[in-house]
Amino acid sequence: xxxxxxxxxxxxxxxxxxxxxxxxxxxxxxxxxxxxxxxxxxxxxxxxxxxxxxxxxxxxxxxxxxxxxxxxxxxxxxxxxxxxxxxxxxxxxxxxxxxxxxxxxxxxxxxxxxxxxxxxxxxxxxxxxxxxxxxxxxxxxxxxxxxxxxxxxxxxxxxxxxxxxxxxxxxxxxxxxxxxxxxxxxxxxxxxxxxxxxxxxxxxxxxxxxxxxxxxxxxxxxxxxxxxxxxxxxxxxxxxxxxxxxxxxxxxxxxxxxxxxxxxxxxxxxxxxxxxxxxxxxxxxxxxxxxxxxxxxxxxxxxxxxxxxxxxxxxxxxxxxxxxxxxxxxxxxxxxxxxxxxxxxxxxxxxxxxxxxxxxxxxxxxxxxxxxxxxxxxxxxxxxxxxxxxxxxxxxxxxxxxxxxxxxxxxxxxxxxxxxxxxxxxxxxxxxxxxxxxxxxxxxxxxxxxxxxxxxx
Amino acid sequence: xxxxxxxxxxxxxxxxxxxxxxxxxxxxxxxxxxxxxxxxxxxxxxxxxxxxxxxxxxxxxxxxxxxxxxxxxxxx
Numbered sequence: 281x282x283x284x285x286x287x288x289x290x291x292x293x294x295x296x297x298x299x300x301x302x303x304x305x306x307x308x309x310x311x312x313x314x315x316x317x318x319x320x321x322x323x324x325x326x327x328x329x330x331x332x333x334x335x336x337x338x339x340x341x342x343x344x345x346x347x348x349x350x351x352x353x354x355x356x357x358x359x360x361x362x363x364x365x366x367x368x369x370x371x372x373x374x375x376x377x378x379x380x381x382x383x384x385x386x387x388x389x390x391x392x393x394x395x396x397x398x399x400x401x402x403x404x405x406x407x408x409x410x411x412x413x414x415x416x417x418x419x420x421x422x423x424x425x426x427x428x429x430x431x432x433x434x435x436x437x438x439x440x441x442x443x444x445x446x447x448x449x450x451x452x453x454x455x456x457x458x459x460x461x462x463x464x465x466x467x468x469x470x471x472x473x474x475x476x477x478x479x480x481x482x483x484x485x486x487x488x489x490x491x492x493x494x495x496x497x498x499x500x501x502x503x504x505x506x507x508x509x510x511x512x513x514x515x516x517x518x519x520x521x522x523x524x525x526x527x528x529x530x531x532x533x534x535x536x537x538x539x540x541x542x543x544x545x546x547x548x549x550x551x552x553x554x555x556x557x558x559x560x561x562x563x564x565x566x567x568x569x570x571x572x573x574x575x576x577x578x579x580x581x582x583x584x585x586x587x588x589x590x591x592x593x594x595x596x597x598x599x600x601x602x603x604x605x606x607x608x609x610x611x612x613x614x615x616x617x618x619x620x621x622x623x624x625x626x627x628x629x630x631x632x633x634x635x636x637x638x639x640x641x642x643x644x645x646x647x648x649x650x651x652x653x654x655x656x657x658x659x660x661x662x663x664x665x666x667x668x669x670x671x672x673x674x675x676x677x678x679x680x681x682x683x684x685x686x687x688x689x690x691x692x693x694x695x696x697x698x699x700x701x702x703x704x705x706x707x708x709x710x711x712x713x714x715x716x717x718x719x720x721x722x723x724x725x726x727x728x729x730x731x732x733x734x735x736x737x
Numbered sequence: 738x739x740x741x742x743x744x745x746x747x748x749x750x751x752x753x754x755x756x757x758x759x760x761x762x763x764x765x766x767x768x769x770x771x772x773x774x775x776x777x778x779x780x781x782x783x784x785x786x787x788x789x790x791x792x793x794x795x796x797x798x799x800x801x802x803x804x805x806x807x808x809x810x811x812x813x
Contacts, residue, residue: 505812508745558810603810605749611740620740668806669813703746706813710806711799714763718770718791725774726782 309436323403350683409523440469449487489542492522513601524593545590551628563598626688756804763798
């Protein structure tokens with residue numbers, strides 16, 4: 281019996297291997313236009329892809345990246361609907377050294393049918409300061425590494441790449457025919473008939489005085505209260521990963537001309553929802569001297585000015601918090617009474633790169649059937665937390681993702697059920713405590729604790 | 738499926754007022770209860786009226802304490 285099972289399993293495995301849908305000749309890229317924006321610390325790329333299907337019933341398009349890259353991908357079809365993107369389960373088997381992502385298309389493509397896709401790709405930490413150490417007052421040069429070609433598991437017929445740099449000061453750039461540099465734009469291509477997984481290293485060495493503001497760790501906590509509040513607390517572990525400061529920091533030179541050292545971080549601006557109130561901030565080393573909340577037409581700008589500017593390689597840890605009115609974020613489904621919570625994933629700091637991103641959502645005590653809907657893959661774990669007036673503890677959803685940038689602004693939805701009586705649990709606990717005290721007084725007044733026996737008339 | 742915004746059963750702007758009112762009334766009830774407990778003679782006690790007074794005092798003072806927590810920003 282066992283042998284039959286093993287043989288059957290073997291046949292299934294062989295069958296799966298033969299019918300593997302991820303072979304590389306399901307598409308051919310007819311034209312790829314790639315524009316790379318290197319004006320910040322991130323490499324923001326917009327790709328428009330026209331691909332022709334080579335098979336029938338084609339529902340899956342793939343893109344690849346070198347597996348050392350930290351990458352975020354968003355895909356849209358020609359009607360601007362967002363498509364699901366996830367790391368292919370057999371990415372390792374497709375090509376060694378590459379991470380291959382699956383894009384789930386909305387409809388099936390017939391043979392010779394043409395697909396047009398728009399991809400938004402963010403490469404994080406592909407730009408490295410070079411030299412790695414600069415003196416105060418020197419400008420920052422960075423070295424950018426990428427591929428001249430669109431990395432694809434399919435053959436690409438024609439393609440062109442346009443790179444927009446932060447400045448026109450280019451020390452050097454890898455030349456490949458045809459390529460051209462005009463002020464701050466480098467154009468690579470058009471190239472024709474590039475085979476799948478062709479890599480030709482692109483290296484651009486140029487001046488970029490953008491902030492290399494990296495959150496090595498970000499912890500965001502949402503605490504839901506059905507008594508009308510959504511409490512938000514965020515812990516930031518900020519690091520300036522630009523060129524490190526060589527030699528001493530001179531406050532005098534800095535104060536005389538703050539603009540001379542453009543890559544330092546002198547302030548941190550975060551967009552906070554307009555309905556936020558009761559702000560606070562604390563930090564571990566007493567570095568932050570000023571924080572201000574500026575009311576703008578569509579948001580509150582939360583600005584922190586550290587006492588010392590963050591020079592290259594310097595760090596700062598702090599946490600902030602505020603309260604939001606629950607009605608803007610929590611909805612109730614009139615059909616089945618379930619609750620839907622919509623919150624953003626990260627912080628509203630422009631062009632921030634988060635290495636280790638954690639979001640905790642603390643739901644009210646007694647929440648059941650908890651489901652999390654996220655537009656990108658997350659690692660989900662659960663824990664229990666006991667705070668004020670809790671008995672069994674509140675369910676906590678912990679979401680972890682590594683290497684995020686644009687995901688910061690995206691919404692996650694949490695659905696749960698909660699009995700409508702359970703919000704009276706907390707006031708009843710307080711009432712019960714006072715009632716117990718009253719019972720104790722009744723009990724006490726019935727005892728005679730006097731030393732002398734009182735006379736009974 | 739129709740989603741409507743969820744509102745708190747009590748408008749949060751009333752929390753400080755409720756905290757004050759319920760605490761004041763609750764403390765008064767509790768004071769009356771304790772006074773009557775400690776002054777009434779043994780044998781002259783009626784357990785039902787005592788329990789009623791205890792319940793009224795604990796309900797008002799309990800709600801008062803609860804709204805004190807809410808208005809102080811401890812959203813339970």
